[in-house]
Amino acid sequence: MIKNICCIGAGYVGGPTMAVIAQKCPHIKVTVVDLNEKRIAAWNDKYVNNIPIYEPGLSDVVAEARGRNLFFSTEVDKAIDEADMIFISVNTPTKTYGVGKGMAADLKYIELCARQIARVAKNDKIVVEKSTLPVRTASAIKDILDNTGNGVQFQILSNPEFLAEGTAVEDLFAPDRVLIGGDTTPEGQKAIQQLVDIYANWVPNDKILTTNVWSSELSKLTANAFLAQRVSSINALSELCEKTGADVNEVAKAIGLDSRIGPKFLKASVGFGGSCFQKDILNLVYIAKSYGLNEVADYWEQVVIMNDHQKRRFAKNIIKTLYNTVSGKKIAFLGWAFKKDTNDTRESAAIFVADDLLSEQATVTVYDPKVDSAQIQFDLNYLETRSEEANNKGVQTVDNPYEACKDAHAIAVLTEWDEFKTYDWQKIYDNMLKPAFVFDGRNILNKEELEKIGFIYQGIGSR
Ligand code: NAD
Numbered sequence: 466m467i468k469n470i471c472c473i474g475a476g477y478v479g480g481p482t483m484a485v486i487a488q489k490c491p492h493i494k495v496t497v498v499d500l501n502e503k504r505i506a507a508w509n510d511k512y513v514n515n516i517p518i519y520e521p522g523l524s525d526v527v528a529e530a531r532g533r534n535l536f537f538s539t540e541v542d543k544a545i546d547e548a549d550m551i552f553i554s555v556n557t558p559t560k561t562y563g564v565g566k567g568m569a570a571d572l573k574y575i576e577l578c579a580r581q582i583a584r585v586a587k588n589d590k591i592v593v594e595k596s597t598l599p600v601r602t603a604s605a606i607k608d609i610l611d612n613t614g615n616g617v618q619f620q621i622l623s624n625p626e627f628l629a630e631g632t633a634v635e636d637l638f639a640p641d642r643v644l645i646g647g648d649t650t651p652e653g654q655k656a657i658q659q660l661v662d663i664y665a666n667w668v669p670n671d672k673i674l675t676t677n678v679w680s681s682e683l684s685k686l687t688a689n690a691f692l693a694q695r696v697s698s699i700n701a702l703s704e705l706c707e708k709t710g711a712d713v714n715e716v717a718k719a720i721g722l723d724s725r726i727g728p729k730f731l732k733a734s735v736g737f738g739g740s741c742f743q744k745d746i747l748n749l750v751y752i753a754k755s756y757g758l759n760e761v762a763d764y765w766e767q768v769v770i771m772n773d774h775q776k777r778r779f780a781k782n783i784i785k786t787l788y789n790t791v792s793g794k795k796i797a798f799l800g801w802a803f804k805k806d807t808n809d810t811r812e813s814a815a816i817f818v819a820d821d822l823l824s825e826q827a828t829v830t831v832y833d834p835k836v837d838s839a840q841i842q843f844d845l846n847y848l849e850t851r852s853e854e855a856n857n858k859g860v861q862t863v864d865n866p867y868e869a870c871k872d873a874h875a876i877a878v879l880t881e882w883d884e885f886k887t888y889d890w891q892k893i894y895d896n897m898l899k900p901a902f903v904f905d906g907r908n909i910l911n912k913e914e915l916e917k918i919g920f921i922y923q924g925i926g927s928r
């Protein structure tokens with residue numbers, strides 16, 4: 466029976482996942498390690514609200530387990546040495562250099578972990594791929610472990626994570642399924658069972674699915690590709706709705722009632738963001754291409770192309786509607802995070818919309834309940850479109866939505882935070898320049914009410 470778990474990577478996946486395992490399995494010691502000292506210090510902050518990741522319910526889970534059987538540390542070697550089971554939950558971003566640049570997953574952090582495990586391990590271990598990885602990565606990890614290790618036995622499992630940010634704790638408490646892939650050998654099956662036994666502490670058995678390693682690895686990329694495809698599909702239709710007078714919300718409802726289609730993940734938006742969808746689809750495209758499957762690759766690449774178009778046309782529409790110039794105009798952004806209930810901004814549509822508006826010499830003032838100015842500047846600087854100084858000058862961050870909207874020519878809603886719906890929109894209108902425009906990139910505000918106040922309102926996918 467597993468008594469001691471180590472997880473390498475204390476990020477958006479490693480942190481919440483291990484916190485929940487620790488809470489549900491008080492008999493297992495769980496140590497989450499990371500090279501990032503600041504992040505680990507934040508996980509250990511005596512005020513549990515200061516943990517580095519904002520997720521509803523997470524601080525309560527951490528508060529319960531931390532110091533009991535949940536530990537956060539920078540001592541990676543020690544945690545590896547002590548563990549029976551090691552989860553690898555490090556980042557696997559899109560490569561920014563060399564072969565596969567802009568498409569393939571960068572596996573350097575994964576390889577570093579494998580080499581470190583091999584170097585440190587003095588007894589048999591189960592290594593679990595928690596990160597999202599290209600299909601067949603387990604064989605590369607196994608090669609490294611077997612060839613650079615100390616002669617101990619390793620079993621590699623694939624256990625991809627399906628949580629969505631903003632609902633991570635809910636998703637971990639009651640997952641649609643837990644997927645575990647492993648070797649078909651008796652040793653592989655034994656390792657699978659040991660991981661099944663951990664999840665069985667709170668997940669019903671019929672929701673724990675076991676497969677071979679390759680199916681498990683590929684299922685994760687496939688799930689994200691299908692989800693993102695739904696968003697791009699409805700977004701593609703949103704543009705047609707705007708031209709024809711159909712309303713995308715009505716279309717989504719009408720098709721979603723077909724039980725074969727289903728109602729979820731059909732919200733038209735300014736475009737999907739987040740650290741996963743684009744990265745994982747591009748990775749899938751790259752893998753397909755590497756096997757010479759060009760039609761397969763082109764098919765999936767279109768999901769990302771459509772998403773880029775959706776972000777870009779949102780910015781273009783703001784410029785066109787504001788009489789073809791936003792130069793010197795103040796545009797207020799409500800929201801910067803890639804979705805509500807998270808402080809994560811990776812690949813957020815807001816970044817790209819702001820970038821386009823800044824290139825047209827607009828000034829952007831941002832209010833987001835969970836994202837600070839340093840992060841916003843970091844996101845824009847990362848694009849390298851203009852100097853850091855220019856980004857600093859062009860974008861202001863404020864901690865009050867009314868101040869953000871004061872004297873603005875237009876408001877753009879980039880994230881669907883619930884609080885935006887509760888604002889005093891009359892007060893906002895009174896303090897704006899006229900005509901006062903609202904571009905609702907999330908279709909969350911009440912068009913009729915806003916128009917009654919005097920706003921010129923434009924949502925996505927309707928006139
Ligand atoms: P993250 O960037 O938030 O966290 C990764 C952490 O790993 C970082 O803190 C980094 O410092 C640490 N790290 C990197 N190399 C290390 C090493 N050699 N030793 C110790 N620490 C190291 O990333 P994330 O969002 O948690 O994603 C992790 C993986 O999970 C990715 O493969 C991602 O695709 C996958 N995933 C993410 C989500 C999500 O919603 N974010 C959901 C499912 C799967």
Ligand code: UDX
Nearest residue numbers: 626627628629630730731732734737738739741803804
């Ligand atoms: C996604 C997957 O849902 C999750 O299973 C996987 O583990 C990680 O990737 P995440 O990126 O955290 O999760 O959030 P998700 O809810 O999927 O939203 C992704 C993006 O799509 C967000 O920008 C969201 O606003 C957008 N979206 C989602 C839409 O625009 N419309 C929708 O109908 C759904």
